[in-house]
Amino acid sequence: MSWDPNDPAGLPVDPAVSEGRVPGRTSEEVPELHEVGCPPELRERIEALMARYPDRKSASIPALWAVQKRYGWCTPEGIRQAAAVMRFTPGYLESVASFYDLLHTEPVGAHRIEVCTNISCWMRGGDELLQAFYEAGEGEDVHITGFECLGACDIAPMASIDQRYYGPLETAEAATAIEQLKAGGEVLPEKALKERGLAGDSPPAADGEPRERDRR
Amino acid sequence: MRAEYGETRVLLEHAEDPALRTIDGYRGYGGYASLEKAYRELEQDEVLKVLEDSGLRGRGGAGFSMGKKASFLPRGEMAKYLCCNADESEPGAFKDRELMQRNPHQLIEGIAIAALAADAGHAFIFIRGEYAAQADILDAAVAEAYEAGYLGTNILGMHRDLELVVHRGAGAYICGEETALLDALEGKRGNPRLKPPFPAVQGLYGGPTLINNVETLSNVPGIVAKGAEWFKGFGTEQSPGTKVVSISGGVRRPGNYEVELGIPTRELIYGLAGGPEPGHEVKAFYPGGSSSPVLTPDELDLPYSFEAMAEAGSMLGSGSIIVADDRVSIPHMALRTARFYHHESCGKCAPCREGTNWTVKMLERVVRGEATPMDLDIISSVQENIMGHCLCVLGDSMAMPVSAMVRKFRAEFEEVMANAGSALDEGEQHAVVRAPAETLGASI
Numbered sequence: 001m002s003w004d005p006n007d008p009a010g011l012p013v014d015p016a017v018s019e020g021r022v023p024g025r026t027s028e029e030v031p032e033l034h035e036v037g038c039p040p041e042l043r044e045r046i047e048a049l050m051a052r053y054p055d056r057k058s059a060s061i062p063a064l065w066a067v068q069k070r071y072g073w074c075t076p077e078g079i080r081q082a083a084a085v086m087r088f089t090p091g092y093l094e095s096v097a098s099f100y101d102l103l104h105t106e107p108v109g110a111h112r113i114e115v116c117t118n119i120s121c122w123m124r125g126g127d128e129l130l131q132a133f134y135e136a137g138e139g140e141d142v143h144i145t146g147f148e149c150l151g152a153c154d155i156a157p158m159a160s161i162d163q164r165y166y167g168p169l170e171t172a173e174a175a176t177a178i179e180q181l182k183a184g185g186e187v188l189p190e191k192a193l194k195e196r197g198l199a200g201d202s203p204p205a206a207d208g209e210p211r212e213r214d215r216r
Numbered sequence: 217m218r219a220e221y222g223e224t225r226v227l228l229e230h231a232e233d234p235a236l237r238t239i240d241g242y243r244g245y246g247g248y249a250s251l252e253k254a255y256r257e258l259e260q261d262e263v264l265k266v267l268e269d270s271g272l273r274g275r276g277g278a279g280f281s282m283g284k285k286a287s288f289l290p291r292g293e294m295a296k297y298l299c300c301n302a303d304e305s306e307p308g309a310f311k312d313r314e315l316m317q318r319n320p321h322q323l324i325e326g327i328a329i330a331a332l333a334a335d336a337g338h339a340f341i342f343i344r345g346e347y348a349a350q351a352d353i354l355d356a357a358v359a360e361a362y363e364a365g366y367l368g369t370n371i372l373g374m375h376r377d378l379e380l381v382v383h384r385g386a387g388a389y390i391c392g393e394e395t396a397l398l399d400a401l402e403g404k405r406g407n408p409r410l411k412p413p414f415p416a417v418q419g420l421y422g423g424p425t426l427i428n429n430v431e432t433l434s435n436v437p438g439i440v441a442k443g444a445e446w447f448k449g450f451g452t453e454q455s456p457g458t459k460v461v462s463i464s465g466g467v468r469r470p471g472n473y474e475v476e477l478g479i480p481t482r483e484l485i486y487g488l489a490g491g492p493e494p495g496h497e498v499k500a501f502y503p504g505g506s507s508s509p510v511l512t513p514d515e516l517d518l519p520y521s522f523e524a525m526a527e528a529g530s531m532l533g534s535g536s537i538i539v540a541d542d543r544v545s546i547p548h549m550a551l552r553t554a555r556f557y558h559h560e561s562c563g564k565c566a567p568c569r570e571g572t573n574w575t576v577k578m579l580e581r582v583v584r585g586e587a588t589p590m591d592l593d594i595i596s597s598v599q600e601n602i603m604g605h606c607l608c609v610l611g612d613s614m615a616m617p618v619s620a621m622v623r624k625f626r627a628e629f630e631e632v633m634a635n636a637g638s639a640l641d642e643g644e645q646h647a648v649v650r651a652p653a654e655t656l657g658a659s660i
């Protein structure tokens with residue numbers, strides 16, 4: 001009986017595991033560059049990343065970011081290409097990609113929206129905001145997910161939209177943001193984090209005593 | 217310690233000026249003079265001495281003496297490394313974000329001086345992937361620093377080299393743990409390592425490595441410029457210096473405020489952050505991020521310092537205050553907290569992997585009204601069985617706040633559980649803490 005590399009133990013294969021994966025190739029071999037058809041820009045980018053580190057393995061996550069930027073997600077072919085350039089197995093890079101929340105091993109929409117639902121945002125309506133985004137994003141080319149603390153509790157409830165932070169957001173602004181994304185224009189400019197000043201520089205609370213800010 | 221309070225801006229001095237972010241703007245305010253002084257005039261031991269004498273304690277959460285940690289690195293020709301931990305992911309913490317966004321050169325200068333103290337030739341800023349905008353700002357600032365000759369080969373003609381790489385993470389709280397950070401930086405899944413050996417001796421690629429938080433390193437240029445005595449003039453004896461404190465949750469003015477360590481916590485929550493929304497009161501607060509045991513309103517007058525928070529049975533941690541007001545259901549807050557750690561557990565150690573899983577399941581039963589009184593005792597027992605039993609303290613970081621909440625608010629847990637059989641939806645059990653409309657966007 002010949003040995004089938006796709007089914008060495010003769011066990012039924014879960015289609016969820018093999019779907020989207022290239023049949024007939026093992027993830028445990030280092031692919032050759034000439035087999036994988038890596039675009040030259042991606043190859044150059046990964047080589048430049050490897051050169052920054054004393055050990056080229058450190059470029060694993062940066063290389064996966066480059067693959068995701070090129071293909072929209074960490075595709076099996078993209079991972080094989082990175083593996084060929086870095087001289088690792090695709091299986092190794094898959095194991096790294098699967099650990100991290102920002103690297104997607106399944107197809108996702110063109111736009112990424114992460115809505116924080118951690119403690120401070122939860123207190124200020126993060127769950128409702130996430131729901132609003134789910135509803136507004138139904139059928140659109142966006143990937144919406146709840147996320148852990150994004151480090152922007154000062155603008156709670158907030159969302160990261162295509163890697164930029166916006167808040168504090170009203171639930172109605174979810175639909176507005178998605179419309180703006182589709183139109184290709186600026187998203188919620190008045191709610192962008194980069195426009196905010198330091199908290200201590202804004203007007204004091206309505207009925208609190210204004211505090212003298214001391215500087216040395 | 218001075219009698220008047222309010223903000224004391226040292227790290228955030230001039231931070232309202234967008235030009236501070238550029239090398240010309242930074243140098244205009246006297247920036248990089250400390251680097252010049254350290255490289256041209258000081259020996260490695262002199263830099264270590266001023267850092268240790270200053271009493272600067274780590275600002276990432278552990279609060280260990282920075283100078284002492286730097287002195288643990290062995291001497292010799294082997295390659296040594298410096299890692300800046302910019303993986304700020306502790307719920308409630310957003311102070312490193314502010315520092316990197318507004319004053320990247322202060323951090324770069326601090327890294328360069330600390331690299332001198334550690335004799336490191338290669339430095340890395342490990343910044344969380346979610347901080348893409350701040351990483352872009354750092355990329356630009358690092359490029360400026362290279363061009364000005366503060367990084368690279370033969371810095372200032374003093375025959376010292378330093379390569380600085382901005383390395384973006386990809387979304388994992390555990391990578392803020394120093395040994396998991398090292399694994400991630402080595403291109404692996406972010407799993408922690410057994411300590412000892414400590415990174416100072418066996419760290420990145422197995423070599424001596426100094427790992428410091430963004431805020432810790434940002435303090436270095438000032439200490440080198442103005443001396444240990446100047447630094448000790450701020451704060452308390454055991455907690456010298458200033459601290460950038462992130463305040464959020466049920467307060468009118470969430471944000472980052474830089475203060476002297478040791479000011480009353482009330483001054484931070486009420487004086488600077490404006491206190492709770494009108495008509496509401498503080499019910500509980502995390503003094504040091506979500507990993508800290510919650511404190512109650514009677515503890516608001518405690519000094520905000522490492523020693524006072526530890527004595528109160530909690531911790532200063534990263535210096536991030538989350539305020540829960542009377543509308544917040546503590547059992548729901550406990551569940552939200554536990555879910556975070558369950559999600560972020562790397563899975564390597566059984567007590568954390570299983571313990572976070574079981575804690576979430578039991579707390580879900582509690583808020584659904586399906587729990588029995590025995591569940592509260594089991595929850596407490598599980599937390600005890602996690603603590604101190606794993607390679608890192610992620611599990612402990614859930615166990616500490618959850619057990620404190622169960623202990624201090626037991627009556628509220630029992631009340632929620634007494635609604636057994638009514639199958640309350642989680643969403644009905646807490647109210648939304650909304651800012652009054654006029655304060656939304658007040659800082660813009």
